Amino acid sequence: MGSAGGFLAYMEGIGEFWRGILTFIMENRQRIMEYTLNHFSLVLTVLALSLALWVSVGILISRNDKTANAVMGISNILFCIPSISLFGLFITIPYLGLGRRSAALALLLYAMMPLVRNVYKGIKSVDRYVLESGRGMGMSAAQILFHIQIPLAWPVVFAGIRVTVVLITGIATVATFIGERNLGRLIHHGLTRSNSQMIVAGALLVSLMALLLDFLMGLVEKKITSPGLRE
Amino acid sequence: MIELEGLTKHYPNSKKPAVDDFSLKMAEGETCVFVGPSGCGKTTILRMINRLVEPTSGSIRIDGKDVLSADQDQLRRNMGYVIQQIGLLPHRTVRDNVALVPRLLGWAEERTLKRVQELLGLVGLDPEETGGKYPHQLSGGQMQRVGVARAMAADPPIMLMDEPFGAVDPIVRSRLQDEFLQIQHSFNKTICFVTHDIDEAMKMGDKVAIINEGKLVQHGTPMEVLSQPAGPFVRNLLGEDRGVKLLDLTKCQDLMRRDEGLLQKLQGNPCTIGALQPVKAALEVMLRKDCDTVTVLRGDRAVGALTWQEIKGHIHGLSGEDHEL
Incomplete structure (x- = not known):
């Protein structure tokens, strides 16, 4: 009997563990709801800001290769700074301080690398003969940008946006250390209390949020990308 | 009438000018074919006419008006432009590609769509079947047809064509050439046509301009060029079968x-x-x-x-x- 009984006991243990997580979530649903909403609003704020900022920057630098290299170099360096130290750095700056402003600014900087790079690459990947025929037909520079370059860059830009969303949803958890009351707090407190169910509950909810956002972005992408660009 | 006078293009990083003191007159309704080896400057000349390339010196006049002081975008909207790579917008349907210039010119939508139907029919495509397709769903020959239709959309008096049939196989090319000659016969546009294929030049051109190293070597009707080639370069370009080519004309x-x-x-x-x-x-x-x-x-x-x-x-x-x- 030994091994079969052991296996059953093991399975039961796992079942117990997950039931525990569910119970934990149910019992703390009010707090978890607050964390989730905070997390979500932080991610959305950063996403909106970074789209406005980094897409424009990506478009601007596509006009000048020298500037482009410099800007993308900076974005790479920023991306290499460990998030916890960047958060820590910002809270020492007056006006930013503890909380949302520092968190949003740090996440905004992390979003720079994937977004700027993909917008730049997307615009640069537009076939030169398509541009040439656009110019040859008398389209102005603005018309070429809005009617040719941006629509053709969409698939690549969107890949960047989806990476960014997943990335900032994940890094946002670290903002719990500078006073953001979000899902990172579950992980943080779980760690300090050696409560693995709490850690897993936090991680699980963060992943679900990332997957959901990625899925929604996928729907938008499909809606917005011309059928002519799908193989 | 298009008049090119003393046209010169000097690129910063090269010793020799790409186009060197080039003068030529093209009459209205005439097809003038620029022919010469690759790198001879024929495409540069063409691209100077719609100012995709700015000449270093010289002048271009169309019906007496100076092209170099005109508004670039307006100028180009009134000239059809076809290139070998076609450059259809891949995210737009065939219909929207052809409608591009009329829309830039602000035509009423109804007029534009009517014109698109008409043009697709003219270049031998079924407007109902092809109009809603995207470029990647077309064959090479069909894309070239759409390219020609798009260039003719706003009925420009001048068409600039840079190896327009260069990317398709010989059978399709010859059919497209024949069809285009038919179209040209009824519309009588002034056409500048660039090719490196001397047979195509002889077939398509009312006049042929033979170009070498940025200079005009000979300008005349295909018959004149074949019967009195100006020097060894032209004779060489025409090939050993000049007699047979004459019989073709x-x-x-x-x-x-x-x-x-x-x-x-x-x-x-x-x-x-x-x-x-x-x-x-x-x-x-x-x-x-x-x-x-x-x-x-x-x-x-x-x-x-x-x-x-x-x-x-x-x-x-x-x-x-x-x-x-």
Whole structure:
């Protein structure tokens, strides 16, 4: 009997563990709801800001290769700074301080690398003969940008946006250390209390949020990308 | 009328100018083919006409108006532009591609769509079937047709075509050439046509401008160029079969003998050819059916005869004088 009984006991243990997580979530649903909403609003704020900022920057630098290299170099360096130290750095700056402003600014900087790079690459990947025929037909520079370059860059830009969303949803958890009351707090407190169910509950909810956002972005992408660009 | 005068283009990083003091006049309704080896500057000249390239010096006038001081975008909207790579917008349907310039010019939507239907039909595409497709769903030949339709959309008086049929296979190319000649016949646009293919130049051009190293080497009708090539470069470009090319340009009705007596004798001659066919086709009939005389027909009626002697004499008379190379 030994091994079969052991296996059953093991399975039961796992079942117990997950039931525990569910119970934990149910019992703390009010707090978890607050964390989730905070997390979500932080991610959305950063996403909106970074789209406005980094897409424009990506478009601007596509006009000048020298500037482009410099800007993308900076974005790479920023991306290499460990998030916890960047958060820590910002809270020492007056006006930013503890909380949302520092968190949003740090996440905004992390979003720079994937977004700027993909917008730049997307615009640069537009076939030169398509541009040439656009110019040859008398389209102005603005018309070429809005009617040719941006629509053709969409698939690549969107890949960047989806990476960014997943990335900032994940890094946002670290903002719990500078006073953001979000899902990172579950992980943080779980760690300090050696409560693995709490850690897993936090991680699980963060992943679900990332997957959901990625899925929604996928729907938008499909809606917005011309059928002519799908193989 | 397009007048190019002293046109020169000097690129910063090269010693020799790409285009060197180039002057040429193109009459209204004329197809002028720029032909020469790759790198000779023919595409640069074309791109200077719609100012995709700005000349270093010289002037371009269209109907007496200076092109270089005109508004670039307006200028280009009034010139059709077709390139070898076509450059259809991949995210737009065929219909929207063709509608591009009319929309830039602010035509009413109804007028634009009507024009698109008309043009797709003109270039031999079914507007209903093809209009809603995207470029990647088309064959190479179909894309070229859409490219031509798009360039003609706003009915520009001038068309600039840079190796427009260069990317398709020879059979499709020859069909597109024939169709385009048909279209040109009824619309009479002023066309600048760039190619490196001398046969295409002879076939498409009312006039041929032969270009080498940025300079105009010879300008004339295909017949003039073939019969009096200006120097070894042109002779070389035309190839060893200049005589045969001449026969391709001459119609049977222009060379045939209208001799009733001879026609009487030729009754029942199995070797026949249409009056509008090139003499080359008559030669082919002679070789294939092993005869020396071909009866020239207009419809069913014999209108003349073409003999081996006449064909020989024709080639000799036009090109036989320069055996030296």
